[in-house]
Amino acid sequence: MTKLALLGGPRAVPKRDDHTEWPVITTADEEAVLRVLRSGHLAATGDDEPEIGALERAWADLVGVRHCAAVGNGTAALQVALAAHGVGHGDEVVVPALSMNATAVAVVAQGAIPVFADIDPRTFTMDPVSLMAAMTERTAAIMPVHLHGLPADMEAVNAVARLRPVPVIEDAAQAHGAMYQGVRVGALADAGCFSMHPSKNLPTCGEGGLITTDSDETHEAITRIRLFGERLEPGKARTYVAYQDGLNAKLSPVQAAFARSQLTRFSTYTLLREAGIVAFLGRLAQLPGLVTPLVPEGRTHVWHILRMRLVPAELDMPDVPAFAVRQALHRVLRAEGVPVSRYQVAPLPAHPAFRRHVPAGAEFPVAQAVLEDSLCLQRRHLNPHSADVLAGYADAFEKVWEHLGVVRRIAAANAGERKAVPA
DSSP states (O other): OOOGGGGHHHSSSSOOOOOOOOOOOOOOHHHHHHHHHHHOOSSSOTTTOOOHHHHHHHHHHHTOOEEEEEEHHHEEEEEEHHTTTTTOOEEEEEESSOOTTTTHHHHHTTOOOOEEOOOOOTSSSSSHHHHHHOOOOEEEOOOOBBBGGGOOHHHHHHHHHTTOOOOOOOTTHHHHHTTTTTTTSSSSSSSEEOOOOSSSSOOOOSSOEEEEEEEEHHHHHHOOOOOOTTTTOTTTTTOOOOOOOOBBBBHHHHHHHHHHHHHHHHHHHHHHHHHHHHHHHHHHSSSSEEEOOOTTTOOOOOOOOEEEOOOOOTOOTSSSSSHHHHHHHHHHHHTOOOOOOOOOOOOGGGGGGGGSSSOTTTTOOHHHHHSSSSEEEEGGSSSTHHHHHHHHHHHHHHHHHTHHHHHHHHHHHHHHHHHSOOO
């Protein structure tokens, strides 16, 4: 049995160039950016600017919808989509209790109130039962999140929405290309919102967002709102007249060109990374007390983030709190060269910015439990040639599981330290 790195043994994952950079930037990507710089078309509003429209058409075709509008970032995509559906001051929007903070930030920025629904303990997406309980006469929209790359239960979410009825806006920031019952995310509701942050499965060289819809009316509203509420008519001079409330949420042609270049490899990269990730998770699934991501029948996962839950009782630690077990494994695995992280440290209702919107006594036990007992892998696995690195990570997990006695002692000490902290 090899000694743990934490105790002076060799790392399971040696320090080396492991080729896990993301995004992968090629000469074609660089040339795409240079093409824009050399063209002089640096603004989004010129009649002859070609990059943004080409990206919009390509993404609409891939998603399977009639329209796509590019915006400055994923958070802007959410806010613009809310505005296009008439959501405003005092309205309520139901969002999941576990998501990146941008989900709720976009709601608040639009003057609306985020109402939180708990999540499913296995998929980490919005729980339809909790969603139903969160609906009120003030509910103006529902915003399910396809968290970590797995579609939410859209059949159930849409069924709840039809009871009011209210629009459903997909937060697909982490789920580019994922499918639900044969339909891609972004085509499952009234609108779909994507991020092109460099960490995402479809990255750009900075920030960017995309909004998809099949509705002509919604698309027209989106294109006005992203440009100060103006109406642009092809072939006519811009008047700079604002006809409605709007934002400055345009995408730069440079970002559009980079994303277009990345999009030519998007499907290939998705397929290449799948095999390595599935093999990695298959090995981890054999370890007791480690619960790997679930992919329900009829859904596909695009693995933006890999979240693993820990079960202390199955690790022979029934009396050790989950947070202490997580802390111990976090420390031991990172020493072995596995870059696990918590990702989020608190559910959205616990964020200071959103507490004022949470009713007294409201609880979100599943979201809280998931954050207490889980560890994540981010970004490294997105490289299409990460299979060998992931195999090394699996070696490290297996090595650590051979030393669970050490992990138990560290976890017990962590639990004792928290108890010793004064209230």
